[in-house]
Amino acid sequence: MRQFTAIVNPTAGGSAGAAALLRVARLLREEGAELETEYSRSLAHAQDLARQAGERGRVVLAVGGDGIAGGIGGALSGTGSLLGLVPAGRGNDFARALDLPSDPSALARVLLHHEPRQVDTIEVESAVHSRTVVLGSVYAGVDALANRHANHARLLRGAASYYAGGLRAVATWRAATYRVTVDGEEHGHCGYTVVAANSAYYGSGRMIAPGARVDDGLLDVVLIRAAPRRLFFALMNELKSGAHVARPEVRILRGREIRIESDRPVPYGADGEVDAVLPVTARVLPGALSVLC
Incomplete structure (x- = not known):
């Protein structure tokens, strides 16, 4: 069973990120997955938290919009760590490109059971x-x-x-x-x-x-x-x-x-x-x- 670390920026998007995570977190835990939540003070802090979680072998969940998804995904690029997204921003454009479902149950199934996909990043x-x-x-x-x-x-x-x-x-x-x-x-x-x-x-x-x-x-x-x-x-x-x-x-x-x-x-x-x-x-x-x- 996968172990998750969710990273949320409480100052971005109001309470949308926390609310989206709560809906998915309950479903992950019901399946027996372990999930911890970290609240970042800035994008740089979120990236540090992501690297630390990845080094511990945990799946890093970027909770929010394209800013935090891109920042955390960029920090994990080339490290071999595994990224998951909980879309909760204004745009959610990278989640859209990945065809991620918006329904919490469907998203939880992706995070729990789908195989990783190797995608490109931009330096x-x-x-x-x-x-x-x-x-x-x-x-x-x-x-x-x-x-x-x-x-x-x-x-x-x-x-x-x-x-x-x-x-x-x-x-x-x-x-x-x-x-x-x-x-x-x-x-x-x-x-x-x-x-x-x-x-x-x-x-x-x-x-x-x-x-x-x-x-x-x-x-x-x-x-x-x-x-x-x-x-x-x-x-x-x-x-x-x-x-x-x-x-x-x-x-x-x-x-x-x-x-x-x-x-x-x-x-x-x-x-x-x-x-x-x-x-x-x-x-x-x-x-x-x-x-x-």
């Missing part, structure tokens, strides 16, 4: 963040600005905060000139964003990279070129289904290492947590993480 390097590892995507442009607005939203939650943040970001955005290097080949780009995606989803269920797979050893690079704002708003709606990739303003590349640079201090983000400016390098780490899904 992120920049002048500000010398090295970090995340799970879902690295994005540079208007979406990073939208995510910053969403993180500071007080009245809106979930998808609504991302949508409102997107409207605010697009209203003030002017096209940036990028230099995107994919596996050594340089590509010029002028537009709204560049996304290096391990997961198909970001921004609370938006399918930015429909062809991305978490276990193929590659990153899908999505480039959205400059276009009238009214067209970009239409494109934002198409992100729900992935239909945007058929537009001529959207270009898809694939590679293992992506370097993104720009002509001005363009913001970038990663799994909703890193808030910095370009340049940045994203490098896939194939099969680096074991996860229950």
Whole structure:
């Protein structure tokens, strides 16, 4: 029987994480599994707790949204430790990419009985963040600005905060000139964003990279070129289904290492947590993480 250590950030998402964990924890314990709960003071503290639990051979449960999932998953990347997710955030995009069930009973069965799956992670390097590892995507442009607005939203939650943040970001955005290097080949780009995606989803269920797979050893690079704002708003709606990739303003590349640079201090983000400016390098780490899904 598996032994679990659940890591919860009590300051993120209010009581949602604790409530989600309680529903699953009861079911795990009824099956005879041992579960301990750790409350983190920060993402760095959560990562330390995760490493310590992993070293003791315990399954580490990241309880929350993409920030804590990416932070803990990044900390466990390459260690051989086993990760489980209890989705309880605004986006839950990596859980969505793994097709994790939202029903507590079904999720408990996954955590108790499913075999681990090896998935890729993303090593992120920049002048500000010398090295970090995340799970879902690295994005540079208007979406990073939208995510910053969403993180500071007080009245809106979930998808609504991302949508409102997107409207605010697009209203003030002017096209940036990028230099995107994919596996050594340089590509010029002028537009709204560049996304290096391990997961198909970001921004609370938006399918930015429909062809991305978490276990193929590659990153899908999505480039959205400059276009009238009214067209970009239409494109934002198409992100729900992935239909945007058929537009001529959207270009898809694939590679293992992506370097993104720009002509001005363009913001970038990663799994909703890193808030910095370009340049940045994203490098896939194939099969680096074991996860229950």
